[in-house]
Amino acid sequence: FPHQNSLGSQSAIEEERRLMYVAMTRARDHLFLTHASTRSRFREIRPMRMSRFLSELPRAIVQVVR
Numbered sequence: 001f002p003h004q005n006s007l008g009s010q011s012a013i014e015e016e017r018r019l020m021y022v023a024m025t026r027a028r029d030h031l032f033l034t035h036a037s038t039r040s041r042f043r044e045i046r047p048m049r050m051s052r053f054l055s056e057l058p059r060a061i062v063q064v065v066r
Contacts, residue, residue, distance in 0.1 A: 020053050 024031055035050045 017053055017056075020051075 033054060035054070036048050038045050039048050040046075
C-alpha cells in the first residue's frame with residue numbers, strides 16, 4: 001500500500017489508507033507488517049521504499065525488527 005496506480009489521485013490514496021486501516025483492525029492479538037527492501041523485475045533488482053502508511057503508525061505501538 002499504496003498501489004502505484006493510485007499515486008496520482010488523493011482520493012485513491014485515501015481509499016487505500018482506509019483499506020489498510022480495516023485490514024489492520026481485523027488482527028486479533030498480533031499484526032506483522034513487512035516490506036521488501038528490493039524487488040526483482042525482468043531480471044533487474046530494484047530498491048523499494050516502505051509504504052508511506054507505515055510511517056503514519058503511532059511509534060508507541062510499533063516494534064521495528066530487522
